[in-house]
Amino acid sequence: MLLNDLASDVDGPTSWFDAAAAQSALVTLGFGAGVTYALSHQLPSESLVSFLSKSAYEHWADHYLGEDTRLHRFHGMDRSEVVENYRRLDRGLIDGAVSTIITSAVARRPRANYGQASIIRREAEKKKRHIPVRQLVDRARDVIQAIHPCFMMSPLAVSQYLPADLHFDVVIFDEASQVTPGDAINCIYRGNALIAAGDQRQLPPMSFFAVSAVDDADSDEENLATDYESILDLMKSAGHFNALTLRWHYRSRHEHLIAYSNASFYDGKLVTFPGAIATSADMGVKYVHVDGVYRRSAGQDNPIEAQEVAKRILHHFETRPNLSLGVVAFSAAQRDTLENALEIARVDRPELDRFFEEDRQDGFFIKSLEFVQGDERDVIIFSIGYGPDEAGKIYKNFGALNRQGGERRLNVAITRARQLVEVVTSMSAAQMGEVGSEGARHLRRYLDFAERGPSALSLELGDEGRGTDSPFEDSVIDAIRSWGYEVQPQVGVSGYRIDIGVKHPNYPGAFMLGVECDGAMYHSSRSARDRDRLRHEVLEGLGWRIHHIWGTGWYRNREREQATLRALLSELALQPMSGRTGPAESKKRSTPIEVQFVDTVFDEAPTWAIPYAKATPDRIPQWMDLSDARYALQLVAFVREVANAESPIHFETLSARLRDAAGVGRVGSRIRNTLVRAIHFSKIDFDGDFLTVGSVSDVRVRMPSDGATRAIEHIAQSELMEAIRGVVQDAGGAPRPETLARVSRLFGWQRQTSGITMRLGGLVDHLIASNELEETAAGLRMSQ
Incomplete structure (x- = not known):
């Protein structure tokens, strides 16, 4: 039978031998178990390759998971606990730095009411006739810098209030693009190091008084110092300074708010973070067209548009009272018209007056375009103002935007909002037509972006068709979709995207959970602080709930990971999204800093x-002939007892103690010789004048205790210098004469003789020469 089959199947033997050879080769390569399973279960030949590939990958993964200790040290849940513990400790480190700074400043606080400290106290208690600030800083500079090491001042204030020779470790310029080199030089030379923080794509330097005096549609920016080079430009062009680009942008709670600037001014290099609310009436950029008329020849303003903005301001505080608001007018004339329109509209709404109280930090404002740098609010309303005139014609003069640097002013304005921008305009991008200046071209493009959205910039914001980064993410997405949830992979616009966004079933446009896998996006940040704490906190601040799935956990125990994820989704699906977002709160410390106020008692x-503790040794027997040097050994105990109590002690003071203990009238030369021999036998350090027990660093300053004072010649140099150090340190700084007077009073000398002044003055010079003290125009201070 078999022979007949072989005879009828010409190719059969060849196929059989080929199959046997292939099976042998697979067994040799380690696939024996897989081949046996495939044959016993009669797997289709077309499935064999994928089956054996999966078997190989599983074997490879199991091998490395078992061999590499870095991979089997933590399971998924264990690793999440380690990351959370790291976040807690890292936040504690930052919070602890605050306490350290406060403690350090308190330690430098003056402990005595003399010297520079007394100048400050005296001026604080005055009701009038205060000395000028510059004089106060000059005369009390050391104490002021010790207790207040950080000065925050404008370059003009530095020139007005700080003495020319006052120096700092570091000088930092914020908003350096607005500081001219001429204004900066007066600050730069005061520091040992220089840092300039700024953005060359934002406001350039300007003359405040020129802008205040002249600001209209035809000459808004004529007198701005746009031709001045900023200190930031100068430093970047010099080539001698290290430059660090800060790429993270997390002010905007919706990516549309920064999308235009990122695409048009920063070449798409900013790393922005998506918000948990993708679409909302109170998020993003909103376009509001008004049939307004720009009064070109009259007020150079747009009253109809101003009235619409006033209505929107009142509507905002009626419907969004918890969100801060600012209004930016594109000319000073339109700003004034807006203020008038709002004042009229408020007459019938007195209950809203509380929202218009002055608050520089978060209060309502109306400002023209060039004065908004540094401000930020939850909601910003733009009043473009320009548009068709009475004849329906649009002139191509757009005030500040037409001037050099106008595009930088626009960039500042459109990046002020944290949550929503409302663009109120009487003209569209199409109506503007061709324009000449760069600032006007950007205005046209921004109006187009506000009207049409990201498509105007050819951006794929929120593109739901974007694919995943790895099969791992595909596996997680498949599981989530199988439970009935809608999923969007790679949520975000720029350099950072959330791997998987799970949409809330009851809130269209909102994500209830972001799932982060430990793939390429997670590892794109090299530092643990960026990767595991800062980025996580930014996302939480934007309303996200983040759940991390570790690849090893998903591979080893997928059922447990799926159960955890599914339970979390079920819980979040029942929760509202309203608590996730709101006004951007100022950063709060995780642990409140407790400050205790303690009054210094200067007296x-x-x-x-x-x-001063005077020794009380036993009396020396009368039979002991102290003039006989053979009795020196009997005096050793006496010398040690007195020296231990009064060290450092002058030889004359020791002689006086011996005279009292022995009951002799005077200590002559022979008794002195005996005492010197006793000192030698006692092994106590003796330099010919002073006996010192222990090291010089153990010396304490001793004040008179019984009204008896010591002559300055009988006080060791080490004790006098310690007193000088203490007086200077307690005062924080004091003039030399006052320092010497304080030391004299400390030792009980009612009259400071020339000898005392000369001795103490020489020791002060010695401390200065040894770099323990410094002498400035304000007096003596401890070396920095």
Whole structure:
């Protein structure tokens, strides 16, 4: 039978031998178990390749998971706990730095009411006739810088209030694009290091007084210092400074708010973060067209548009009272018209007056285009103002935008909002037609963006067709979709995207969960702080709930990971999205800093000085002939007892103690010789004048305790220098004469003789020469 089959199947034997050879080769390569399983279960030949490939990959993964300790150290849940613990410790490190700074400043606080400290206290208690600030800083500079090490001032204030020779470790310019080199030089030379923070694509330097005096449609920016080069430009062109680009942008709670600037001014290099609310009436950029008329020849304003803006302001505080608001007019004339229109509209709405109280931090404002740098609010309303005139014609004069740097002013304005921009305009991009200046061209493009959305910039914002980065993400998405949830992969616009966004079933346009896998996007940040804390906090601030799935956990225990994820989704689907977003809150410390206020009692004796403790040795027997040097050994115990109590002690003071203990009238030369021999036998350090027990660093300053003072010649140099250090340190800084007077009073000298002044003055010079003290125009201070 078999022979007949072989005879009828000419190619059969060849196929059989080929199959046997292939099976042998697969067994040799380690696929024996897989081949046996495939044959026993009669798997289709077309499935064999994918089956064996999967088997190989699983074997490879199991091998490395078992061999590499970095991979099997943590399971998924364990790793999440490690990351959360890291976040807590890292936040604690930042919070702890605040306490450290406060403690350091308190430690430098003056502990005595003399010297520079007394100048500050005296001026604080005055009701009138205060000395000028510049004089105060000059005379009390050391104490002021010690307790207040950071000065925040404009370049003009630096020139007005700080002495020319006052120096700092670091000078930092914020908004450096607005500071001319001429204004900056007066600050730069005061520092040992220089940092300039700024954006060359935002406002250039300008003359404040020129702008205040002249601002109309035809000459808004004539007197702005647009031809001046900023200190930022100068530093970048010099080539000697290290430059660091800050790419993260997280002010905007919706990516549309920064999309235009990112695409048009920053070449798409900003890393922006998507918000959990993709579409909302209170998020993004909103276009509002008004049939307004620009009064070109009369007020150079647009009253109809101003009335619409006034209505929207009142509507905002009626419907969004928890969101801060600012209004930006594109000319000073339109700003004034807006203020008048709002004042009229408020007459019938007195209950809204509380929203218009002055608050520089978050209060309502109406400002013209060039004065909004540094401001930010939850909602910004633009009043373009320009548009068709009474004859229906649009002239190509757009005030500040027509001037050099006009596009930079526009960039500042359109990046002020955290949550929503409402563009109120009487003209569309199409109506503007061809324009000449760069600023006007950007205005036309921005109006087009506001009207048509991201498509105007050819951006794929929120593109739901974007694919995943890995099969791992595909596997997670398949699981989520199988549970009935709608999923969007790669949520975001720029350099950062959330791997998987799960949409809320009850809130269209909102994501209830962001799933982050440990793939390319997670590892795109090299530092743990960026990757595991800062980025996570930014996303939470934008309304996201983030769940991390670790690849090893998903591979090893997929059922547990799926159960955890599914339970979380079920919980979030029942929760509202309203609590996720709202006004951007200022950053709060995780642990409140407790500050205790303690009044300094300046009349207390210094903590570093103690009352003089006089030794009380036993009386020396009368039979002991102290003039006989053979009795020196019997005096060793006496010398040690007195020296231990009164070190450092002058030889004359020790002689006086011996005279009292022995009951002799005077200590002559022979008794002195015996005492010197006893000192030698005692092994106590003796330099010919002073006996010192222990090291010089152990020396304490001693004040008179019983009214008896020591002559300056009988006080060791180390003790006098310690007193000088203490007086200067307690005061924070004091003039030399006052320092010497304080030291004299400390030792009980009612009259400061020339000898005392000369001795103390020489020690001050010695401390200056050894870099322990510095002498400035304001007096003596501890070396920095």
